[in-house]
Amino acid sequence: MSRNSFRTSTGRSVTAVTADEMRDVDRDAVEDVGLQLLQMMENAGRILAWHVRDVRESDVVVVAGNGGNGGGGLTCARHLANRDVPVRVVLDRPSEELSGAAAHQYHILDEMGVSVTSGVESLADVAERTTIVDALIGYGLSGDVRPPADAYIDRMNGLSGPTVSLDVPSGIDATSGEPLGEAVSPARTVTLALPKTGLDALAGKLYLADISIPRTVYERLGIEYEPPFGDDDWIRLEQ
């Protein structure tokens, strides 16, 4: 199921995909085309960091989970630190329990000396107007939000600064748009590659980031795709 429910500022329609369709896109990009996850994640993290710098007033806290979404958030933290933005990371689990791309990105931050802590209590002393990067859960949300993620989401929503969500606000079902229990309410969402069908009733502004998935992937999967980016690496999307 693909729908044309989003538009660029020039009025061009952009196909929205379900979580399952996006999973197929990612799988085809990696397994059939040979694009590596880390290549796509680098684009995601760099573009997310641009948006964080655009909204931020002071410090930044990246809240990261253990999946691809968390990995993108950790990549963003590296790009922010490289630009001397005051940034720290809060993980939803001890760093020793990270795996895959999230563990890879964490080890780089550790070498850089970026502060990384875990536990929701790490969000207790966040200063007023701190910018939050929500990289806890993306389209991989499965079932109602379980503890301790619910406590992190509740805490993020209680903070005064702007929140920028990566791909999908954590707790929102990427396909249906339903909050599955607690869900983040962001000022901005930077979604990746194509908008997800569930972003049609989103709180805040929606942006689409080019993570370098080639047109051939969409063609193989029968997903209607005209590159919407023009000369830019990201664009604003409207309903």
Ligand SMILES: NC(=O)C1=CN([C@@H]2O[C@H](COP(=O)(O)OP(=O)(O)OC[C@H]3O[C@@H](n4cnc5c(N)ncnc54)[C@H](O)[C@@H]3O)[C@@H](O)[C@H]2O)[C@@H](O)CC1
């Ligand atoms: N092309 C790609 O494959 C890329 C994907 N990226 C990101 O990767 C995401 C998809 O990655 P994944 O498939 O690893 O999934 P996610 O990272 O979206 O979700 C997995 C994480 O969510 C937690 N989780 C899932 N259901 C939960 C529930 N009910 N309660 C509490 N916690 C829950 C898991 O413990 C895990 O930490 C995308 O949304 C996107 O942001 C980007 O980082 C870069 C490129």
Ligand SMILES: [K+]
């Ligand atoms: K998220």
